[in-house]
Amino acid sequence: MPDVVLPRARPRGTLLRWGAIAGLVMVVAVTLSFASRFGDNPDMVDSPLLDNPAPAFTVPLLDGGGDVSLSDLGGEVVVINFFASWCVECRKEHADLVATAEAFRDRGVRFVAISYQDDPEASRRFLDELGRSEHTIYATDPGSRTAIAYGVFGIPETFFIDGDGVVVGKIIGESNALVLGDALDTILAGDTYGTEVAGNQRSAPDED
Amino acid sequence: MxxxxxxxxxxxxxxxxxxxxxxxxxxxxxxxxxxxxxxxxxxxxxxxxxxxxxxxxxxxxxxxxxxxxxxxxxxxxxxxxxxxxxxxxxxxxxxLLDPELKGSTAALWLIPAAIFVGGLVLVVNRRRRADPVEEADIARQRDAVRTDLEGVAWQRETGEIDLDTADRLTDLYRSELAVLEDAVPTGPVASAEPPQVGPWSRRTILGTTMLVTAFAAVLVGAFIFLGDPEGTGTGVVDGEVDLESVSNETMESVIAANADDPQIDGMRLALAERYFSEGSYSRAFPHYLALAESDTADRTQVATSLTRLGWMTYDGNGEAETAIALLDQALNVTPGAPLPLYLKGQITWCGIDRPDQAARIFDEVLEAPDLDSTVRDAVEKDLHAVENGEPCQT
Structure with missing residues (x-):
């Protein structure tokens, strides 16, 4: 009998079988994961600002001199919409934003539209063409400071701040009056709206 | 110095x-x-x-x-x-281009890392076991066990050992042989030449599978943990909205933003009816008027709007003649409709004080087929009052 310390015997093929099963499970998981995410933008994530105090800002007004600060609007529900003249989706949602600002004016809601990476003159022409809301403050954002503070990935992007200054909602992409109104109804009822992916958005002027 | x-x-x-x-x-x-x-x-x-x-x-x-x-x-x-x-x-x-390590992303790092290390150990272990001296030693042990097996078989045949002992030794040697054959390639090792290690031995395959699995786990983790693109809103974007729960302000903004869309007529009528039932005539009026003048609203929507406009003109402003004119327009759109006809009868009785005309109108209402029993009761009561010369009761 050989004088050797034998390794522990193991049933043949067990390791291979379990390895193959694990690999198969992973392949299926990856396939399903890809399939479920097809067409989605992985950058569109819940904002870490949700349920947290809104970043303070002071931005120059688009028309005339002066500026506006978030603190100037304290106590009201504030809707901050980032837009640009080069953004097709912004053009499409503009009438809905104006209509919503008008409809909710008596319920303590203020709209602030902040021009994002746009020539102020181009933004003014955009508003001249599509119309301004009397109940919306139009502003610019030099150096994209406010956009960065709010974690803007693309435009249009719309944030909702409640009367206590907490970010309670975010709409990604082109919205409409029904979505905006639904968000405001939810927030005015004292609830958090969360994040809604309403439509497409654009990240740069030369994007197709 | x-x-x-x-x-x-x-x-x-x-x-x-x-x-x-x-x-x-x-x-x-x-x-x-x-x-x-x-x-x-x-x-x-x-x-x-x-x-x-x-x-x-x-x-x-x-x-x-x-x-x-x-x-x-x-x-x-x-x-x-x-x-x-x-x-x-x-x-x-x-x-972050290098995702931070925290609770929600720990699995993203640790599971693939564990699988990767496991696979690496198996592959490296396989390579270590390819040491020619060690492998030749195991091969010699294997050949020795084979010789022992043959010896036991010969002893069994010649009767040198009893059958029970032969069976016990045979089982023992076979199990040892199985383990040794699993550790080195089969066949004798005839020279000091290092034994060739097959590139696709079971351990290598398993190790490679685990490495691939680790890569797959990274992908899955990236998709699962780094993003929730579907959002967490109320679902109105997906058409799940219940109009009953939508506020007047939201309906106003939707209608204002889609004033030229024929499909908005239904929501406009719903909002106008909501205002009407709340008694808010001033808010309901422009919507009924828009529907009455609309080229896209259907006959029922137009007739309903004209009927409401007629009643609000009388009830809100006391303008009986204008109200009757509007109700007549409603009846032109939907001839014989009970509601505008009944309201016309009431205004004729109470607004312009023509009880005889009112009685004829009430009679006409009662001729309408499938008249709701509640409406019939109300009309019959008014007709009875008119015929008895009682004061109007709106």
Whole structure:
């Protein structure tokens, strides 16, 4: 009998079988994961600002001199919409934003539209063409400071701040009056709206 | 100057020079210009509007603005961690090119790492076992067991050992042989030539499978943990909205933004009816009027609007003639409709004090087929009052 310390015997093929099963499970998981995410933008994530105090800002007004600060609007529900003249989706949602600002004016809601990476003159022409809301403050954002503070990935992007200054909602992409109104109804009822992916958005002027 | 003094002076000069050199070298080695720190930080942060590029490498406007912010914060004396925290407060870990290790992402790091290490151990172990000396030794043991097996078989045949002992030894040697054959390629090792290790032995296959699995796990983790693109809103975007729960303000804004869309007529009528039932005639009026003048509203919507306009004109403003004219227009659209006819009868009775005409109108209402029993009761009651000369009861 050989004088050797034998390794522990193991049933043949067990390791291979379990390895193959694990690999198969992973392949299926990856396939399903890809399939479920097809067409989605992985950058569109819940904002870490949700349920947290809104970043303070002071931005120059688009028309005339002066500026506006978030603190100037304290106590009201504030809707901050980032837009640009080069953004097709912004053009499409503009009438809905104006209509919503008008409809909710008596319920303590203020709209602030902040021009994002746009020539102020181009933004003014955009508003001249599509119309301004009397109940919306139009502003610019030099150096994209406010956009960065709010974690803007693309435009249009719309944030909702409640009367206590907490970010309670975010709409990604082109919205409409029904979505905006639904968000405001939810927030005015004292609830958090969360994040809604309403439509497409654009990240740069030369994007197709 | 004495030799000792010169010696001290030289030593002093040497020490000072060396100290100065060390100080300069230390300063040079430890100096981190702001620009370099900014670039290094920028390399850690993914450009939010790019595909996998850092803000330091991307040429987009937003990336440039973020780099400017990083440089300004550095100039202000912020630490690297403070700057990264500021970005993360707005953008979350999705903009870190090296995702941070925390609760929700721990599995993303640890599971693939564990599988990777396991696979690596198996592959390396397989390679270690390919040591020719060790393998030749095991092969010799294997051949010895084979010889023992043959010996037991010969002893069994010749009756040298009893059958029970032969069976017990045979089972023992076979199990040992199985293990040894699993450890080295089959066949005799005839020379000192190192045994060839097959590239696709079971352990190698398993190790490779685990490495592939680790890669797959990274992909799955990335998709599961780094993003929730579907949102968490109320679902109105997906058409799940219940109009009953939509506020008047929301309906107003939807109607205003889609005034030229024929499909908005239904929502406009619903909102007008809501205002009407609340007694808010001034808010209901413009919507009924828009529907009455609409080219796209259907006959029922137009007739309903004209009927409501007629009643509000009488009930709100006391203008009986105008009200009757509007109700007549409603009846032109839907001839014989009970509601505008009944309201016309009431206004004729109470508004312009023509009870005889009112009685004829009430009779006409009662001729309508499928008249609701509640309406019939009300009309019959009014008809009875008119015929008995009672004062009007609206």
């Amino acid at each position: 004495s030799a000792d003094r010169r010696h001290i002076m030289e030593m002093t000069r040497l020490v000072v020079t060396a100290g100065l050199a060390i100080a300069i070298a230390f300063s040079v080695l430890t100096y981190q210009p702001t620009v370099d720190r900014a670039e290094r930080l920028g390399q850690l942060i993914k450009c939010p509007v790019c595909s996998g590029e850092s803000i330091a490498d991307s040429g987009t406007q937003l990336a440039d603005d973020m780099m400017t912010l990083v440089r300004e914060r550095l100039d202000e004396g912020a630490t690297d961690a403070q700057i990264v925290d500021e970005i993360l407060a707005s953008y979350s870990g999705a903009v």
